[in-house]
Amino acid sequence: MPHPVDVHVGKRIRHRRWLVGMTQQQLAESVGIKFQQIQKYETGANRVSASRLWDIADSLEVEISFFFEGLEHEGDSPREKTDNVPTDILGDKEALDLVRSYYAIPENQRRRLFDLARVLSEVA
Numbered sequence: 598m599p600h601p602v603d604v605h606v607g608k609r610i611r612h613r614r615w616l617v618g619m620t621q622q623q624l625a626e627s628v629g630i631k632f633q634q635i636q637k638y639e640t641g642a643n644r645v646s647a648s649r650l651w652d653i654a655d656s657l658e659v660e661i662s663f664f665f666e667g668l669e670h671e672g673d674s675p676r677e678k679t680d681n682v683p684t685d686i687l688g689d690k691e692a693l694d695l696v697r698s699y700y701a702i703p704e705n706q707r708r709r710l711f712d713l714a715r716v717l718s719e720v721a
Contacts, residue, residue: 602668604641606650609664611639613657615693627656 614624614635621639625632628649637643638653645653654661699707 599641600644602665603644605668606645606664607639607641609666610635610645610653610657612693613659613663614639616697617657619657624653624656628652 610624614621621632621635625635629652630649634643638645638649650661650664654663699710702710
């Protein structure tokens with residue numbers, strides 16, 4: 598059974614790769630491995646070594662800490678924070694599509710849409 602941290606890191610890799618519009622094949626080529634290995638990392642089936650995570654972070658243009666955001670320690674059991682958000686929001690294609698579409702909107706319209714969403718969520 599995969600360790601929860603490996604699963605979380607894998608989700609964060611998939612999330613960032615998807616947001617930048619990179620395929621598993623493109624990421625694999627940029628770090629010098631086969632795309633099947635990226636698949637295993639993203640599912641948490643294989644643990645990512647520190648040096649490989651460094652290369653992935655470089656390819657995805659994020660800091661190493663990005664992959665650990667959203668984790669908290671409670672004793673020896675790391676858990677994902679939820680804050681009323683589904684645990685696997687990074688694995689939800691619809692949510693990621695929404696984020697990508699949101700950032701494609703011009704900034705002034707995006708701000709208005711954000712304000713509308715905030716008001717709607719408060720009344721729901």
